[in-house]
Amino acid sequence: MDAGLKLINNDLNDALYKLLNDDSTGADTALEQRKQKIAMLIKLHVRHVQQTVITNRRRRQQRSRRRFKQLRSFFMQQMIELQSRYLHMFAMLRMKHAQLDSGQLEDTQPYPDIHDDPHRDQAESHYVTGNQTQFWEDTIPQYSDEEFLSSLHVTRSTFKSLCSQLAPTLRTVPELTSAHLDKISAEKCVGLALYFLASGERISIISEQFALPRARTIKCLKVFCNAVMTNLGKALRLLPQSEADCENVVAGFQRECNMPAALVGVLGVCCIPLRGKGKSDADFVPTLRMEFLLDDRMLFRELQLRNGNGIGPRAPTPMFAEPPNPLSQLPARCINGRMVPAFVLAPVNQNYPLRPWLLQQFADPVDPHEYDFNEVADHLHELSDCALHRLMSRWRFLSQPLDISFQTASCIITAATVLHNLLEELSEPHMLEWGNTVDVSRFRSPPIAPKQDISEDVDRALEVRDFLARTISSTEI
Numbered sequence: 001m002d003a004g005l006k007l008i009n010n011d012l013n014d015a016l017y018k019l020l021n022d023d024s025t026g027a028d029t030a031l032e033q034r035k036q037k038i039a040m041l042i043k044l045h046v047r048h049v050q051q052t053v054i055t056n057r058r059r060r061q062q063r064s065r066r067r068f069k070q071l072r073s074f075f076m077q078q079m080i081e082l083q084s085r086y087l088h089m090f091a092m093l094r095m096k097h098a099q100l101d102s103g104q105l106e107d108t109q110p111y112p113d114i115h116d117d118p119h120r121d122q123a124e125s126h127y128v129t130g131n132q133t134q135f136w137e138d139t140i141p142q143y144s145d146e147e148f149l150s151s152l153h154v155t156r157s158t159f160k161s162l163c164s165q166l167a168p169t170l171r172t173v174p175e176l177t178s179a180h181l182d183k184i185s186a187e188k189c190v191g192l193a194l195y196f197l198a199s200g201e202r203i204s205i206i207s208e209q210f211a212l213p214r215a216r217t218i219k220c221l222k223v224f225c226n227a228v229m230t231n232l233g234k235a236l237r238l239l240p241q242s243e244a245d246c247e248n249v250v251a252g253f254q255r256e257c258n259m260p261a262a263l264v265g266v267l268g269v270c271c272i273p274l275r276g277k278g279k280s281d282a283d284f285v286p287t288l289r290m291e292f293l294l295d296d297r298m299l300f301r302e303l304q305l306r307n308g309n310g311i312g313p314r315a316p317t318p319m320f321a322e323p324p325n326p327l328s329q330l331p332a333r334c335i336n337g338r339m340v341p342a343f344v345l346a347p348v349n350q351n352y353p354l355r356p357w358l359l360q361q362f363a364d365p366v367d368p369h370e371y372d373f374n375e376v377a378d379h380l381h382e383l384s385d386c387a388l389h390r391l392m393s394r395w396r397f398l399s400q401p402l403d404i405s406f407q408t409a410s411c412i413i414t415a416a417t418v419l420h421n422l423l424e425e426l427s428e429p430h431m432l433e434w435g436n437t438v439d440v441s442r443f444r445s446p447p448i449a450p451k452q453d454i455s456e457d458v459d460r461a462l463e464v465r466d467f468l469a470r471t472i473s474s475t476e477i
Helices: 002-020 027-109 120-133 135-142 145-152 156-170 186-197 203-209 214-236 242-257 367-392 406-425 457-474
Strands: 263-275 287-294 300-307 333-334 337-338 343-345
Touching: 002 027, 027 367, 120 333, 120 367, 135 186, 145 186, 156 186, 156 214, 156 367, 186 214, 214 406, 242 263, 242 367, 242 406, 263 367, 287 367, 287 406, 300 406, 333 343, 333 457, 337 457, 343 367, 367 457
Parallel strands: 263 343
Antiparallel strands: 263 287, 287 300, 333 337
16 A cells, blocks of 8 residues: 555656646646646545555455454364364263273173073064154153253253144144044154254154154154144244334344345345155256245245256246335335335345345445445355354254155245244254254355346346445444
8 A cells, every 4th residue: 555655646746846847938827727737636646545545444454354254263163173072072981981880780780691591682672673663752751851952952841832832733633633543642743843853864764763654754744834834833924014023124234234224134045955756867966945034133034945956947036036026015215315125135146136125245346335335245144154054953854855755845844944933032042063064055056047137127226236335334333
């Protein structure tokens, strides 16, 4: 920056020297022209100095903030690794201690030689099978509160509350109370569903543990999800509609990242692989594309699940891309005397169309206010990744390829999102180790095919985005 300022000063001094030492004889006209040129040079000099100082200051701030974010991420990774190692070491020590205790008991209480008992293998086999079939009836009730939370990712009190709310609906379902089949209690249905969501185990393993056929296990999951949507579906709130709700959301975003009070949500997208039968191509992996809208508390407001393998005319249309839609019909908001439409922030590198209600980052920022807008957008996208990581770490079935159909997967994911919102609002415990193996970057969705955009809304969207960026810069602390 010093070299740039020195160069600007030298150029100005040379130009002024030439003007002051001009020997051309002229009347007052030449003197007046010389004064105008000097004034113009001084004005340009001041403008160049301002631009140089501001640009370099912004760039220094950007670099320092990026370094701070990198250091913070590195520190958090180191803390997670240390905690994981500590938990692993603690578990190993407990296992060794238990082995020593059991060894002392075996020394004091000898038992018959296993070769003298021909029925021992059969008894052990029957014992293992019995444990598997009585997993819910015998094993789960013996769990401590910590083991219960680690297995179902909800506390016992919350589990009982869920059962009491869903039981009236579940008791009326014929699939659970059929006379010619073993009855399934509401508690077992809720426990099976929560264990499937939290453990990420395949359906076949869940069926074996709960001693149910695969088809009936899937039926239990569907029944549970329908009951959740019927009784608790309001936890998946829609786009802010009421004036009070909009005020709370935009104020929350403004407090979080200094975004002007018109942002009503952040869009996110991911792809979840399915194990279903696909095409004969070995490289083809059927996927489910999940678009979601987050509010200022990082709760899921809207959810859109579609086939992620559509191409051409079957390619998915981005959420809120085509008007009219609930977002484009929200009332505009007044910011610094100008009416600005309520908008959401689109995900990065997804080829979303640019609309006044659907804004995205500057692709190639040049001016300082454009960098400021992108910095705010980056922070919001980081929060979006954190919300998705929190959802996938609570319900680990999302982080594994699903061995169910697209329709069943959509039903279960929607209900899981409703439960996640409910548990977040209840401040239910969320253990850090649940997310140690979850990497949301593996679920990045490929961008949709770009299309030529000739909409008249593009120019207006550019004006709105530029105004918001300048507002951010002017109010930056």
